Amino acid sequence: MYHFQCDYSEGAHPRILERLQETNMEQTVGYGEDKYCLDAALKIGSAIGRHDVDIHFLTGGTQANMTVISSILRPYQGVICATTGHINVHETGAIEHSGHKVLALPAVNGLLSADAIDNIMKEHFAEDGPEHTVQPGMVYISFSSEVGTVYSLAQLKDIKGVCSKYGLPLFIDGARMGYGLAAEGCDVELSDIASLADVFYLGGTKQGALFGEAVVIVNDALKKDFRYNIKQNGGMLAKGRLLGIQFQTLFEDGLYFELSRHAVAQAMRIRDAFRAKGYSFLVDSPTNQQFPILHNDMLESLSGKFKFSIWQKVDENHTAVRFCTSWATTAEAVDALVASI
Amino acid sequence: MYHFQCDYSEGAHPRILERLQETNMEQTVGYGEDKYCLDAALKIGSAIGRHDVDIHFLTGGTQANMTVISSILRPYQGVICATTGHINVHETGAIEHSGHKVLALPAVNGLLSADAIDNIMKEHFAEDGPEHTVQPGMVYISFSSEVGTVYSLAQLKDIKGVCSKYGLPLFIDGARMGYGLAAEGCDVELSDIASLADVFYLGGTKQGALFGEAVVIVNDALKKDFRYNIKQNGGMLAKGRLLGIQFQTLFEDGLYFELSRHAVAQAMRIRDAFRAKGYSFLVDSPTNQQFPILHNDMLESLSGKFKFSIWQKVDENHTAVRFCTSWATTAEAVDALVASI
Amino acid sequence: MYHFQCDYSEGAHPRILERLQETNMEQTVGYGEDKYCLDAALKIGSAIGRHDVDIHFLTGGTQANMTVISSILRPYQGVICATTGHINVHETGAIEHSGHKVLALPAVNGLLSADAIDNIMKEHFAEDGPEHTVQPGMVYISFSSEVGTVYSLAQLKDIKGVCSKYGLPLFIDGARMGYGLAAEGCDVELSDIASLADVFYLGGTKQGALFGEAVVIVNDALKKDFRYNIKQNGGMLAKGRLLGIQFQTLFEDGLYFELSRHAVAQAMRIRDAFRAKGYSFLVDSPTNQQFPILHNDMLESLSGKFKFSIWQKVDENHTAVRFCTSWATTAEAVDALVASI
Amino acid sequence: MYHFQCDYSEGAHPRILERLQETNMEQTVGYGEDKYCLDAALKIGSAIGRHDVDIHFLTGGTQANMTVISSILRPYQGVICATTGHINVHETGAIEHSGHKVLALPAVNGLLSADAIDNIMKEHFAEDGPEHTVQPGMVYISFSSEVGTVYSLAQLKDIKGVCSKYGLPLFIDGARMGYGLAAEGCDVELSDIASLADVFYLGGTKQGALFGEAVVIVNDALKKDFRYNIKQNGGMLAKGRLLGIQFQTLFEDGLYFELSRHAVAQAMRIRDAFRAKGYSFLVDSPTNQQFPILHNDMLESLSGKFKFSIWQKVDENHTAVRFCTSWATTAEAVDALVASI
DSSP states (O other): OEEOSOSOSSOOOHHHHHHHHHHTTOOOOSTTOSHHHHHHHHHHHHHHTOOSSEEEEESOHHHHHHHHHHHHOOTTEEEEEETTOHHHHSSTTHHHHTTOOEEEEOOBTTBOOHHHHHHHHHHHHHSSSGGGSOEEEEEEEESSOTTSOOOOHHHHHHHHHHHHHHTOOEEEEOTTHHHHHTSTTOOOOHHHHHHHOSEEEEEOTTTTSSSOEEEEEOSGGGTTTHHHHHHHTTOOOTTTHHHHHHHHHHTSTTHHHHHHHHHHHHHHHHHHHHHHTTOOBSSOOOSSEEOBEEEHHHHHHHHTTEEOEEEEEEETTEEEEEEEOOTTOOHHHHHHHHHHO | OEEOSOSOSSOOOHHHHHHHHHHTTOOOOSTTOSHHHHHHHHHHHHHHTOOSSEEEEESOHHHHHHHHHHHHOOTTEEEEEETTOHHHHSSTTHHHHTTOOEEEEOOBTTBOOHHHHHHHHHHHHHSSSGGGSOEEEEEEEESSOTTSOOOOHHHHHHHHHHHHHHTOOEEEEOTTHHHHHTSTTOOOOHHHHHHHOSEEEEEOTTTTSSSOEEEEEOSGGGTTTHHHHHHHTTOOOTTTHHHHHHHHHHTSTTHHHHHHHHHHHHHHHHHHHHHHTTOOBSSOOOSSEEOBEEEHHHHHHHHTTEEOEEEEEEETTEEEEEEEOOTTOOHHHHHHHHHHO | OEEOSOSOSSOOOHHHHHHHHHHTTOOOOSTTOSHHHHHHHHHHHHHHTOOSSEEEEESOHHHHHHHHHHHHOOTTEEEEEETTOHHHHSSTTHHHHTTOOEEEEOOBTTBOOHHHHHHHHHHHHHSSSGGGSOEEEEEEEESSOTTSOOOOHHHHHHHHHHHHHHTOOEEEEOTTHHHHHTSTTOOOOHHHHHHHOSEEEEEOTTTTSSSOEEEEEOSGGGTTTHHHHHHHTTOOOTTTHHHHHHHHHHTSTTHHHHHHHHHHHHHHHHHHHHHHTTOOBSSOOOSSEEOBEEEHHHHHHHHTTEEOEEEEEEETTEEEEEEEOOTTOOHHHHHHHHHHO | OEEOSOSOSSOOOHHHHHHHHHHTTOOOOSTTOSHHHHHHHHHHHHHHTOOSSEEEEESOHHHHHHHHHHHHSOTTEEEEEETTOHHHHSSTTHHHHTTOOEEEEOOBTTBOOHHHHHHHHHHHHHSSSGGGSOEEEEEEEESSOTTSOOOOHHHHHHHHHHHHHHTOOEEEEOTTHHHHHTSTTOOOOHHHHHHHOSEEEEEOTTTTSSSOEEEEEOSGGGTTTHHHHHHHTTOOOTTTHHHHHHHHHHTSTTHHHHHHHHHHHHHHHHHHHHHHTTOOBSSOOOSSEEOBEEEHHHHHHHHTTEEOEEEEEEETTEEEEEEEOOTTOOHHHHHHHHHHO
């Protein structure tokens, strides 16, 4: 039975395994200071169009989020995010474990607005005795978001504007960055991300690697001693080369973008098939995650043939579900799904 | 200009200062192991009707909350509370600083419901992979609440019921316990608190002491090594006797309850005066905090004569404010306020 | 039986209680923003000879240490101190609880040396991969030390020199600052402390107050948002005026220094009496703590008449003990002790 | 130039890469709940001779240490270890970051003694006011140790004895477990480890895997909710199967033990070559790490031909160095090294 449950069901793109094989018995220094990591960083620098950044490779998203966020905030500060933000709902309180409150703001379709950020800042400093409440210290957004949506360039610029106004670093979780950039109608380029974010990462785990996220620190003020933070948070891989080799491969010849486009194209086929049959969606997503609302009969029928996620009960008779595509999704599997719809 | 701004504007009840004076040059052992702390604990035990509890004296509310909560939770657990809960909004993230998420649930008039607790528990364990989200590990409520309301005995029993169902310790923040118990129409006794809560505290700071909160641990499983937690959290007073003497005084001859009744009686006079003039209230409070909604003209006029807190803008022309009474509020000051209304 | 066990056996200097009495029913704003705190800060500024500092009043030493240290360090940094340092041995791991390693260095007579600091810094940065070990981020010393000794001005300047060389903030724990400054032969003035330390505090608890420590932040870079840290660590007293009134009194007409001199003078009488009888000492202390080494017979005999602390077994037949004097120690009690020796 | 610098210079044993290749496009569930993890756990259970344990796969040693230790300790507790313990010196304070003091005890040749543990426990509870110091809450040892030594079965039993006496869980860091068990003269079996430890892990990173450590929880009381801890600490790999496949391979047909024996055999050849030439050693190690003390001339000459680690300056003219072998060390490289010696 084919899985559309998530975007990390398979291993890695075959080219990555080949490279691991080829380099397997080479001896390198550890902890991310080898030539593969160096080269991967260069290739990512080229992809984002600038080399004045620091790039670190971590093994997973929760780890990247907690390491970056706790490296930026002062003890009494919290991180602003959408209520749907991954750090707010799906990381077992890793941010709070590092001592910081997640300041979750209501968001439409998983997207935080500049106004919401502006309001919380105004309110905080308007208080008589702001020191009695957590000080917002940075902003976290996801691109693409946890429900598959993407910010427009104008929206990102507005968010950046309010961040600059208050001196708030902007951190973009890019666990699904490639799928976001490949979204239908997306007017954001990777270079925009790099010029708007203070820190962001390029996800590997969900985008064709075995595992790994490439953290890009753009803001000079946030670069110092970052490796200490990685190590302290248990994220420094002894054989760092494994990450270097993977990202080197993904950012060679545009593979990262190609795989992303493939996943989105397959997702659009699924979306169109549901749309054609008149289904509505929980959220209108232009990326690799699709959230059609199914009648219970349809839910039962489809779940006999495919695996997908139950997302949210909508009413007595309807449930929103999630179909995920990825770099690995085969056109044949989508053909079968479309046929079943 | 008279302050109705809060319930900690003055020093302490005069009898407390006398006792400090009388005992000043006595030599005692430190850290809360002196005879005054011992006697204060006995008197509190008598007041709550049982002596099989552990009683510790801490210097303030935030400290009491963070020490108790972090002593109970496992690292991956969070504490359920109302969105208005003091730990959620007014303690600069002290709970998160100790590593735990505050799981804030919407609450009506500052009161958490048994159903809301039941729902979050059901949802958590119904998840496919509950370990990806924070596990609710205890419940925090305030009596009286941050907006002056009190739970009925039936409501407390319902909350206790759902806590027992899921094995959640129930912690009652009693910074204003006396004012709550003295509330008009309150059917809860201190002995009920002691039989329903696993831990609670009796506030001193807002109830006639210079400072101090008496933490009462009822549940045997939560008693072990609590003094280590106090010390580690910076809350172990070298001259612990200062707390012993204060609580000994407050719980002698019912002073604590007498002071509480006085404060509530004065608050009722204020409430009635506003009511008589047709003012509405943000919340219907039977305790020492009153939240009338004032037209801006009235706001301006009153603020020329009294100090009180701006609570919340209601609309363009109206603002909810807070008038607080306390053990120290004079009948004359209330006369003057009532006359101005 | 008279206690020489510690320097916090009694309440407070009578003048403090008088002032609390006089001001008791005044209404003030809370949280340390009242006129008494303001005036106390001015008086302390005068005592240290500069007013370009930030002064905050906290309730105890462990709290002051944990709040200051955790406000300065980055997550991956630790604090250098002597193995005998209070934060290393007697605060139940409050520093580690806030996430930081205490980097304890062997020290002679409780005094850290500039060389020891220089060495740990050199070693750290000489490492191949310093990010695998905790980065030393500040220095903590106590004046007077936990075993009653004091640094000379030259020693303090050397320590400051090495701190400046590596950019390490210097924090001086002054729980017994007055007793240190009053030490026999001490060539350090309070103004020296203020020009050498980045942060320090003036202890109240052991120096004549009911409780309280006055934290003085000298280094501008460490001043920002300190009140958030106080609140988050549970150290912001609602009735902050209690601390203001106490420090105002202690720093009026030189009372703080007078009390300190008294305590040291009484300690010197105890020291001289033991010396005259040929006793040796665990450490040669010129302040209010004396550590004579007693034969077990003497130990037994004295402990029938006075309370004092057992410090350390020296050999089968001898034990080092501690006699503490304080602002409250009476000449009569010392007469009796001297007679018994 | 051949690296003897560490035991993680190469990728993984070829059989592991083959299995990753074979299974690459299979779709599995995430987060360690796939069939490969299940099977790997079964195989490890067989290797240790019992199946009543919980087995979790984490990505690295620091992460395993911090996750296990912080899951066991109460907030005010610390972990006993040798001063040379990895958690004390080489993890950037990850344990302190999780809130706990590392209670480092002097150790001979990297081995903690039962007596040292007994002493610290006796001292702690003999204190007048133990709550002022960190309570020792568990014991951490490494097998083999950070300097290549191994405990005898009698030593382990003694340690277990004192742990049982005080109710201290015993945690064995097995980053180099295989090399320890394969040590010359070692009388400890893997089944002994499993019956003496409350928790331990079997290292993969240094023992033939790309990365990964298999944490084995023996003590039932420590099993509950461990997956929450993994997730919160950023250690839950999305594609958990990668770890399952690796450990499945290592524990099939005794590969893990075979690779360990190979590494130790090569190390013994190096040791014997140095011995034959009269060199002395910093520590007498029967495992894959060797610490000969070289004259500076020899150091210079050898470092022109091989990479190895500078460990510790012994005197003006001598330096202790470390040669590491591993599963991947070729007999040819050792031939060349032996020839150069």
